[in-house]
Every structure is written in structure tokens, then in C-alpha cells.
Amino acid sequence: MTTYPKTSRLMNRGTDFLGCDYAILCGAMSWVSERNLVSAISNAGGFGVIACGAMTPELLDTEITETKKLTGKPFGVNLITMHPQLFELIEVCKKHEVTHIVLAGGIPPKGSVEAIKGESGDDAKVICFAPTLALAKKLLRSGADALVIEGMEAGGHIGPVSTSVLAQEILPELAADHLVFVAGGIGKGQAIAGYLEMGAAGVQLGTRFACATESIAHPDFKKAFFRASARDAIASVQVDPRLPVIPVRALKNKGTEAFTAKQIEVAGSLDREEVAMAEAQLQIEHYWAGALRRAVIDGDVEGGSLMAGQSVGMVKQEEPVADIIQTLMAESEEALTRR
Known part of the structure; x- marks a missing residue:
């Protein structure tokens, strides 16, 4: 197995938190981030995340069950905060002992973070999206265990600020004491190296994985x-x-x-x-x-x-997930070694 000592050292907090080999999360892409892609990413050492989207609790229950058949590695579930059955979806995740839940789409409604963490406070880890420094601090005070800062270069729902600006605003303030993952416009390992050096615990990519061999996309x-x-x-x-x-x-x-x-x-x-x-x-x-x-x-x-x-311009061919992750890690390692 190829090792990437410099990159792995900088990712260490992220991998410890996620329970995987590489602190590379897959962005939750509705219809794309399902059992096949999620399990492939987790099996390849990254961290797959099921996109619940508009699923009913019954559908999510099935998706988690089928994902667990394909991987014994950790994976997460992304829940939309405005979903009318959010608390029922949380219960489905708890039933399956999902280790990490990502809350997206706005400020988590009252009681949702507590419901995820349970009475013990450690049933599952909560990851929230933070589009501003002020909101990032509020989410951490409210119980978020980690943050994703996602810039406007990302696909799907986006905020108004670029990834590079968010990283400069938020990482120096929070990264020393908190886990912050960077997302939006990342297509190469060189960018991963840069954000890790700034203090990020890891990164999240979506577009780069959308056309993987294991993706069911048409x-x-x-x-x-x-x-x-x-x-x-x-x-x-x-x-x-x-x-x-x-x-x-x-x-x-x-x-x-x-x-x-x-x-x-x-x-x-x-x-x-x-x-x-x-x-x-x-x-x-x-x-x-x-x-x-x-x-x-x-x-x-x-x-x-x-x-x-x-980053879609950097997606040129269908590749296995394992190859994508190894390429990203090798590019990051090469960049850090060069420095």
C-alpha cells in the first residue's frame, strides 16, 4: 500500500475523527451519493456520505441497510435541515448506529443536534456547514463536532463567498482548536495540500467523484x-x-x-x-x-x-474511486514534498 506521510500527518486529526485512512469526504450529491459510490469511497479509504435529500425515512432505512452490505468501513449520512421528517430520519440513523451525520441546508432546528448526539452526548458526531465565521462559531457553541466550509465554486446549493476567501477567514480563527473541512472547487491534490497547510482537517469533494466508475449516474x-x-x-x-x-x-x-x-x-x-x-x-x-x-x-x-x-473542467474520464483518491493523495504529497 502506498503511503503519503506528509499528507497523512496533516490529515491526522481528520482521519481520527472520521475513522478512515484519508480525510477526504464525498460531498452528498442527491441520486449520485448512494450505496454504490458511498461504499466504494469508504472501501478506498475515504469517507462516503449518503445523500438523503428528499428520501422518506423508509427509503433512507433501505439505503443505509444496502450500504452496510457493501462496506464495513465508516460512512455518514447527509440530512437536509428543512426536511419535514428530519427527526424521523435522525431516528433511522440512530437505529443503524451511523457514526456521523452531516446537517446541510441551513441552521439546524432546535433539538436536532441533541437528538443526534443522544443522552450520552456521543451517539453520533455532527458535522455542519458554515458559510460565515460568525455562524461557524455559533454552530460550534451549539454542539457541532466539525464544520465544512464550502465556497461558491461548489456544485449544487452554494453560498456567496469563494472557498479561498472562506479558508482565509475561518481557518486561522478556528482550525487550531476545531475540526474544519474545506470544500468547493477542489479537483487536484495540490489544492488539498494548500488547505491542509492552512490548518484544515481534511477536504470534501463532490464533482470529482460524480463520474467515477462506481457512480450510477447515466x-x-x-x-x-x-x-x-x-x-x-x-x-x-x-x-x-x-x-x-x-x-x-x-x-x-x-x-x-x-x-x-x-x-x-x-x-x-x-x-x-x-x-x-x-x-x-x-x-x-x-x-x-x-x-x-x-x-x-x-x-x-x-x-x-x-x-x-x-472543478468540472478537471473531470476528463471515468475512473475507479480508488484511483481518484490515490491520485489526489499522490498530488498532495508531491506538492508538500516540493515545498
């Missing part, structure tokens, strides 16, 4: 990634300021144009008081879930949503 979905450049992955535009829609980064196609029309439709429903704000936002989330499924599963690369980060 061949046409993968081909769209291979053809794309960084500038093709664009962020969606918010149409109505009363409908605060979190921007989504995806490859430009008819689906991105259709989302603008969907926002206008939902905003009209708000005007007519046909839906409450929470329901309106849920409609937007359901739109994305459906559009993403059409692209990933059905191969509708024109009308579906091709969520991708700006």
Missing part, C-alpha cells in the same frame, strides 16, 4: 461533465427577492432556464397567497430533486439539472 450525464469547462458551471439567478432561493451551480442547459420560469410560477403563488413561504421554498427544493433525477438517472442532459462545481 453515461450521458457523465459525458456532459467530460465535455464541460469551468465556465460552463453557472449559478442560478434569484428572480424574486421575497423568495430567498439558495443559488444552485449546474451546467447551463434548458433546465437552468426552466428553473427561472419555476421561480416566477412559485412567486405568483405567493402573490396570490396560495402557499406559505415555507411551502414555496419546499416547492423549489422538490423542483431541483426532480430535475436532478432526470439528469442523473434518466440521462436527460437538456431538461434535467446537471449540478456541477467549477
